[in-house]
Amino acid sequence: MTMDGLMVFAVLVLVAAALSGAWLPRWWLALTLAGTAALLGAAFWTLGGGAEWDWRSGFALGGERLHLRLDAISAWFLALVAVVGGAGAVYAREYWPDRERPESAGRGRGWWSTIVLCMGLVLLCANGLHFLMAWEAFALSAYFLITLERERSQTRAAGWLYLAASHAGTLGLFAFFSLLAARTGSWELGPMRDHPELAPLFWVALFGFGVKAGMFPLHIWLPSAHANAPSHVSAIMSGVAIKMGLYGLIRFSGWLPVPAGAGWVVLTLGAVSAVLGGAFALAQNDLKRLLAYCSVENMGVTLIGLGVGLLGAANGDTAWGRVAMAGALLHVWNHGLFKSLLFFGAGSVLHTTGTREMSRMGGLWRTMPWTAGLFAFGSVAISALPPLNGFVSEWLIYLGLFDAAASHAQVAAVIVPATIALGVTGALALAAFAKAAAVVFLGASRTQAAEHAHECGWWMRGPMLGLAAACTFIALGSVAVWPAIQQPLGAWNPAWRGGEAPAPLAMLGAVQAALAALVAGAVVVLWSRARTNGVRRAMTWDCGYAAPTARMQYTGGSFSALAVGWFAWVLQPQRQLRWPRGPFPRRADHVERIPETVLERVIGPVSDVVMVASSWVRQRQQGHLPDYILYLVAGLAAMGALVVFGNM
Template sequence: MTASAIALLVLVGTGVVASLVPRWPGIAAAGAIAAAALGIPAAVAVLGEGTAVEHRLAWAAPIDEVRIGLDPLSAMFALPLLALGAACAVYGVFYLDRARRPGVPAAVLNLLLAAMLLVVLARDAVVLLIAWEMMTLASYRLVTYEHGDRAVRRAGWVYLIASHLGVACLLALFVLLGHLRGSFGFAELAARPLGGGAAAVAAVLALLGFGVKAGIVPLHVWLPEAHAAAPSHISALMSGVLIKLGLYGLLRTLGFLEPAEWWGPVLAALGSGSALVGIALALYQRDIKRALAYSSIENVGVILIGLGVGLWASDAGHPRIAALALCGAMLHIWTHAMMKGVMFLGAGSVLHGTGTRDLETMGGLMRRMPRTGALFVLGAVAIVGLPPLAGFASEWLVYRGLIDGGLAPGGDAGWILLLLFAVAVLAAVGALATLCFVRIIGVALLGQPRSAAAARAHESGAGMIAPIAALSAGIVVMPFAAPHAVAGLGSVLAQVARVPLSTAPASSVLAPIAWLSLALWLALAAGMVVLRRLAARSRADDTWGCGYAAPTPRMQYTSGSFAEATLQLLPRMLRARISVRREATLFPGHGELVSDRGDPFTRSAYEPLLDRVGKRFAQLRWVQQGITYLYVLYIAATVVIALAIVAAHDWWVAR
C-alpha cells in the first residue's frame, strides 16, 4: 500500500477518533499533519518520476473492486490539498476554541480532507462519484456549522442544491461514457477516447458538472454564500482546494475524449468572463469573506485562461506557447492555494478578534492586530500579482503564453483577437484586484476604529498565527522555487495536452523572476532601514484633521465610497442596486439609502427561475401528506415500477 493510501486511512481514522473524543480536536489536527507528511513526499516522487501507481481492492456489488492510485495529474492536486489541509486543521483547533464540542468539526474536516484525497486518487468513475458525494456532504456540514443563523442555513441549501445539480450532470456524463465504452475505469476510458457528437455532449456535461464546483461564471452563485457562511479555515480550504477539484475533474474527463478545436476558445472565454465578473463583484462587497470568495472566482478565471490557451496551442502545434500557458495555470493552482489560505485565515483572525465580517465596522486594526495585519497585507500583495511574491510568478507565465500566442506566425485571426482580449482582461483584472485589496486594507486595517468592536479588537494567538505565517513563507519562497517547481510538471503537461511538452520555456521565463525577487527584497530591506532611521529623528504629532476640529470615524471613506467611481464604469448588471428613501415633507426629514450588494446572477436569473419552478411544484404539495405509511407506499410503488421496467427490457431483449 502506498503512502497516499495510508494518508487516506490516517485521515479517516483520526477523524473517527476525534468524533468519539469531541473535546480533543488536536487528534484530528495531528492526523492531518501526519497525512501531509506521508502524502506530500509521495506526490513529489510521482511528479518527479512521471510514473503512476494503482491499487485494486476487491469489493461487493455494484462496483466489484475499488481502484485507487496516484498519477502526475492527481499528484499535482494532492500537494496543495495536503499542505493547506494540515494548516487549516491546526488553525481550526484554536479558531473554534470556544466551541462546546470542538472535536466534531475537526473530525468532519478530516473526513472532508479524506474525501477530497479520494477524489484525486480514484481510478474509476464510480469511486470518483462516491468520493465526490462524500466531499459535498462533509463540506455542507461544515458550511452550516453555525446553523442557528438563518443566513447560514440558506447558504447551506444553496450549496447543496447547486452541488447536486452538478452531480446530476456528472452521473449523466459517466453513464454515457460507461455505456459507450463498456467500462468505468479511467485507464480503459483514456485508452479509447470518445469522439464525434457523443464527445461534444460529454464535454458539455463535464463543463456543467465540474464547472459548478469550480465556480465558473455563471455557475458560481453558491460560492460567495458558502464561503461567507463557513468557518474561516473551511473557507480557506474550499477556496484553495475544493473548487480546484472542479478543474481536476474537468481535466481528467477531457482525457477521455478526442481533442476538439473548440475546447481552448471556450475555456479561455469562460475564464475571461469569470475573471472580470468575479473581481468586479468583489469590489462592492462589505463582507470581507464574500469579497475574498469573489476574488477566488476571478482566480479560477485566470487558471481557465491559461488552460484554454495551452490546449489551443498544443492542438495548433505551438509547444512553447502551450508549455508557458499550461505551466502558468498549474503553478497558479498551487500559488492561489497558498495566497487564499493566507487571506481567509487572516480574515478569520480579524473575525475572531472583532466578532464582525463587515468592513464598515472595522478600521484601525493594524495597530491592534499587527501580526495578522502584516500577514494579510503580504497575502494581498501576492494575490494581485505584484512582485516579488508568488502570484506574480504564476500570472507572468500566463501573460507570456498569451503574448507569445498573439505573436505566433500563421495564427488564426479569430484566435489572435481572443488572445489580445484575454491580455486586456488580465490587465484590467489586475488593476481591479489592486483597487479591491487596497480598499479592504485601507478600510479594515488603517484609519480609526469604526465601531466599539474594532476598538476592542485583540490579536490572535500563536496557534492561529503560525499556520498563516507558514503559508506566507511559501508565498515568499515560491518565486525562487518556481523554476524548479515547473520542471517537475512535464509529466502533467504530457497528460493534459497528450503530447510531450518541455517545461524548459517556463523555467527559462521564471529564472529572471528569482533574481528580480531577490533584488526587490534587498531594496525593500534597505528602504526599511532608511525609514527607521528617519523615524528615529522625527517627532510624533496629531494627524491632520482635514480642517475639522474634532474629526470622527464617520468622516472616513467607507468601503463603498472608496470604489464608487470605478464601479460606475462597470456594466449596470454588475453594480450594486442603490435606492434612496426620503420623507416627502416640506422640511428636510429622515432619509435612508439602501444598497443591494447581492449577486446579480442570483437576483436576475436564478431567483426568478426558481420562483417559477417552486410555484409549479407547489401544485404537487398534496402528495406530501405527512403520513409515514403513505411514504412507504410511494417507495414500494417506485420499486415495483422499476422492477417492471427492468423485466420488460429483459423480455424485449430476449425476443
C-alpha cells in the first residue's frame, strides 16, 4: 500500500515538474528532487528485502492493460536513475541557468524531468508494448536534451546521429518484442525460463540493447552525443541512460532462456569494448570525448562480468559466475556515480574556459581547487585503483574470472583472454585519466582563458561532493552494500538467491579503510616534515633551461602518442604535418585527429553507396506518365514470369 502511494506520488510529482520546468525553476527543482527521492525510497525499499511491487490497472493503453512491476533488478537501476537525476537537477541550476541560456534553460528542465520519468517507466513496465512506448519516449527526451544547444551545427549533427542509431536499436527491439509476443501469445512480460524455443531471441535483444549500451562496434553514436550535450545531460546519458541497454540485457537474459553461446559472445564483446574503448579514450584530446569513450570501456568491463555470469549460470550455476555477476551489478552503480562526477567536473571546466580542447587548458587547480580535487578523486575511482569503489567491483569481476580459469573447464579458452584484456584495460584507463586530469588541471596554463578560470559555485560543487561521498561509501562499506546486490542477483538467477558475501569482501573493505587512513597519515607526515625543513619555491628545473613557457609542456597528444601508435591499426590517426623549412621558416604545424573508426571507415562508406544507389533510383522518377506505365508493365511481366516459371 505504501509502495502504491510512493509510486503514484513520484509519477505525479515528476509529471508536474516536467510541466512546470519551463516557467517555475524553483518549483521545478523542488518537485524533481521530491520525485527522485520517492523513486530512491521505493528502490531502497525493494533492495532492502521488501516484497516485489506488482501493480495492474484496468486502464488499457494501446489495447493492453497497464502492468507495472518493481523487482530487485529494476530497483537496482532505479536507484541510479534517482541519484543521478536528482544530482543533475541541482547541478543544472547553476550550470544551465535562465540568465545565461534564456532560450533553452526552460526546455532543458522540462525534458530533464521527462527523461527521469521515462527511464523509471522503462524499468517498471511489465508489458512489451508499453516497454517499447516508454523506451521510445526515453530515447526522444534524450534527443531533445542532447540538442539543447541546437544553434551549434555540431550539436545538431550529434543529435541526428544519436537519433538514427537509437532508432536502429529500437527497430531491433520492435522485432524482439513482437516476436516474443507472437510466440507466447501475449505482450505480458515475466519469467519464462521454461520456454527453450525463445532462446534465439536473445541475439535480437543483444543488438537492440547493445546499441543503447554503447557496446563496440555499436557505440558509434555515443562519443559525439556525449561530447556535444550539455555536461549535466552527458552525465545522465553516460551515467544512467546507457545503463538502460544493460538493464535490458540483464532483465531479459534473466527472464528468458539464453542460447548456449550467449556467455561466450557477451564476454568477447565485453573484452573488445573494454580494450578498444580504453585505447580510443586515451587517444582523445577533447575532454568530454575522452570521458565518452571511457564509458564504452566501462560498459565493456560490465559486459565481461555479465558474460562470466551467463557462463556460470550455463555451467551449473557455479560460484564464480555469481561473484562476477555481482561485480557487474556493482560496477553499474559505481560507473554511474563516478562517471557523472567526472562529467560534472568536465562541465565545471567547460563552463569557465569555454572549450573542451584539453590542449587549451592546464594549471586549472590554482583557480578551481575543488573541481580539480573532485576530478582527481573520480579519476582514481574510474581507473579502478584502491582504495576507491571502482576497484571493489573490478575486484569481484577478477575473482570470478580467476576462479573460472582455475576450474580448468572448457570456458577457460575465453576466460583467459578476457582476464588479460581486463588487465590491459586497467592500464589503459589509468593512462587515459592520468592524461585527462594532468593536462587539464596541472602544469602551467596554456591559454588566457585557462589562466583566468574561476571555480564553480556550491550548486555545482554540492552534487559533485554528494557523488564522491556515495563512491566513498561503496568503497569502504562494500560489505554493507552486499545484501542489496544479492537481491537483483537472486532475481536474475534464482539458483543464486541467498548465500553469503564472498568472505574476503569484509576484509577488503577494512583494508581499503586502513589504506585510506594510511594515505592520509603519510601525506600529513610528509607535508609537515617538508614544512619544518623549509619549503622554497623556484622555477621548474628544466635541465638548466631558464625560460620555459607553457607551450613547452607535454601536451595530451604527445602524452598518448606512444600507446596510440600501438593501436594505430584501429585508431587510424590522421596526421597533417608541415615541417619548418628553409633558414627562416614561416609556418609549421602538426594537426592530428583521431576519427571514429567504425563510423567513418565502415558505416560512412556503406551509407555513401546507399546514397549513390538511391539518387540513381530518384533519377528514374521524373513524373513522366509513360515511364510509370513502363515500370508497371515491367513489374507485372516480372511477376507473371515468376508465377509461370516458379510453378514449373
